[in-house]
Amino acid sequence: MSHKEEFTLKINGETKVFLAHPMERLLDTIRSDENLTGTKEGCGEGECGACSVLVNGKLVNSCLIPISQVASSEIETIEGVANSESLAPIQKSFLENGGAQCGFCTPGMVLAAISLLRDNPAPNLEEVKTALSGNLCRCTGYKKIFESTLICSQMEDQQ
Amino acid sequence: MRNSTSTLSMTTPEDLSEALQLLADTDKKWIPFAGGTDLMVQLESNLLDGADFLNIWGLFELQGIEESDCEVVLGALTTYSEIRSSEVIKSEFPLLYQAAGLTGAKAIQNRGTIGGNIVNASPAADTPPALLCYDAELLLSSSEGQRWVDYQDFHTGYKTHALAPGELITHIKLRRGQEKKFNFYHKVGTRNAQAISKVLFCLMVQVNNSRIEKFRLALGSMAATPILMDSLRDAFEEQEFGSDLIEKGLSILNEELSPIDDIRSTGAYRKKVTLNLFKYYMEKIYVGLGQ
Numbered sequence A: 001m002s003h004k005e006e007f008t009l010k011i012n013g014e015t016k017v018f019l020a021h022p023m024e025r026l027l028d029t030i031r032s033d034e035n036l037t038g039t040k041e042g043c044g045e046g047e048c049g050a051c052s053v054l055v056n057g058k059l060v061n062s063c064l065i066p067i068s069q070v071a072s073s074e075i076e077t078i079e080g081v082a083n084s085e086s087l088a089p090i091q092k093s094f095l096e097n098g099g100a101q102c103g104f105c106t107p108g109m110v111l112a113a114i115s116l117l118r119d120n121p122a123p124n125l126e127e128v129k130t131a132l133s134g135n136l137c138r139c140t141g142y143k144k145i146f147e148s149t150l151i152c153s154q155m156e157d158q159q
Numbered sequence B: 001m002r003n004s005t006s007t008l009s010m011t012t013p014e015d016l017s018e019a020l021q022l023l024a025d026t027d028k029k030w031i032p033f034a035g036g037t038d039l040m041v042q043l044e045s046n047l048l049d050g051a052d053f054l055n056i057w058g059l060f061e062l063q064g065i066e067e068s069d070c071e072v073v074l075g076a077l078t079t080y081s082e083i084r085s086s087e088v089i090k091s092e093f094p095l096l097y098q099a100a101g102l103t104g105a106k107a108i109q110n111r112g113t114i115g116g117n118i119v120n121a122s123p124a125a126d127t128p129p130a131l132l133c134y135d136a137e138l139l140l141s142s143s144e145g146q147r148w149v150d151y152q153d154f155h156t157g158y159k160t161h162a163l164a165p166g167e168l169i170t171h172i173k174l175r176r177g178q179e180k181k182f183n184f185y186h187k188v189g190t191r192n193a194q195a196i197s198k199v200l201f202c203l204m205v206q207v208n209n210s211r212i213e214k215f216r217l218a219l220g221s222m223a224a225t226p227i228l229m230d231s232l233r234d235a236f237e238e239q240e241f242g243s244d245l246i247e248k249g250l251s252i253l254n255e256e257l258s259p260i261d262d263i264r265s266t267g268a269y270r271k272k273v274t275l276n277l278f279k280y281y282m283e284k285i286y287v288g289l290g291q
């Protein structure tokens, strides 16, 4: 057994202190300790993107990161994307354009799309495909997801 | 939730010198932990039981890409995303730039490091053939001191390498040159993103007035380690580029390559594809030289 240690993380803007084993996966911190269950576990091996979150603004797979490596970092999960009044434009676009069916992949897809649009506000289809290539969807066949992302990028206030 | 993580320890040193001091305690089962994109997936295997992970991710001495007149030095923690945003890598080391873009998807590229790719030592890894083509050198450091090793001598067999206990790779050096080079990187896999290669083909040829000055062909997924074809280098350098050389190269490759069958492909397919790629790109160079 390893000893539990204290780690301070900022999750969706709020500073939180966790007592955890140093190798605890960030995914487990988010889902089990913090009860933010929007972040999903699909494969647990970096292949599916269901567990995608942003760490200091960068898209990562939270199943592959131990909590020790994100001490003092800023984490954004799907719960932080909408504000209390309304959904973010990318979420609206997924909703309006059929980008979500069962919804399991959606939190990861939305975060991957946000990460793309922050770097590249006007992507073409190829760039969208590349940016979302680490996120698997078993329902939509991807076309609607790519469209939702492209349509959002053409809206005036995309983020 | 994964139970196994509660039995594993991780220590986070403040800086490189503390990391090397810790690693010097060889009674511990230290395993350096960089981006973790290989190690986290291997956690289930009992090989990592009782490991003492050393968290090197935050070590600033191992980060960043530095340019000087004659060389470009990458910190071992340079991620694929950082390679993709480096102008000098893009323009002068295009094979490495392309390899980084073909490694995993964005989330992996944000986290996976070049040092991790090298030490994980998969024969199918994407950056090693590019590093072989550019005669990369590695700086290895321990609490005892530092030494440079040619990357070509680093892999000693399947998943074995030249790192001594207590050593880290800290830097990777690439020499710059202004000469005109032909660079071709070709990954054959089942799909573009996140696919492990069946064949990696990486060719760098430097020609001066139709005379070959440098010739490097490096291959991945063709042997127990990434390989550099020394025999082609020896046969081609200082020769005139001509169609007879292409034939000669094909026969050398035919004789020397003996890739294995595995779950991703067959040896026969791998060899056939490599020969075809060789012919295709060599003819392209030949045409490019205007002969």
Ligand SMILES: Cc1cc2nc3c(=O)[nH]c(=O)nc-3n(C[C@H](O)[C@H](O)[C@H](O)COP(=O)(O)OP(=O)(O)OC[C@H]3O[C@@H](n4cnc5c(N)ncnc54)[C@H](O)[C@@H]3O)c2cc1C
Binding pocket: A045, A046, A047, B031, B032, B033, B034, B035, B036, B037, B038, B039, B040, B041, B076, B077, B102, B103, B104, B105, B108, B111, B112, B113, B114, B115, B116, B117, B118, B119, B120, B124, B125, B126, B127, B167, B168, B169, B170, B194, B195, B196
């Ligand atoms: C979904 C997925 C897709 C992937 N796709 C690809 C792909 O397309 N192509 C490819 O080549 N790889 C791929 N990989 C493998 C992996 O991402 C790369 O090998 C990556 O570069 C590993 O770097 P890391 O920093 O994450 O390594 P880690 O997991 O942190 O470490 C890997 C090994 O290197 C050692 N190590 C790391 N840094 C050092 C150092 N500086 N000195 C000494 N030892 C060190 C560690 O002890 C460990 O043994 C993929 C992985 C996943 C999960």
Ligand code: FES
Binding pocket: A040, A041, A042, A043, A044, A045, A046, A047, A048, A049, A050, A051, A052, A061, A062, A063, A064
């Ligand atoms: S659960 Fe993390 S990538 Fe699949």
Ligand code: FES
Binding pocket: A099, A100, A101, A102, A103, A104, A105, A106, A136, A137, A138, A139, A140
């Ligand atoms: S909507 Fe069901 S997995 Fe994508």
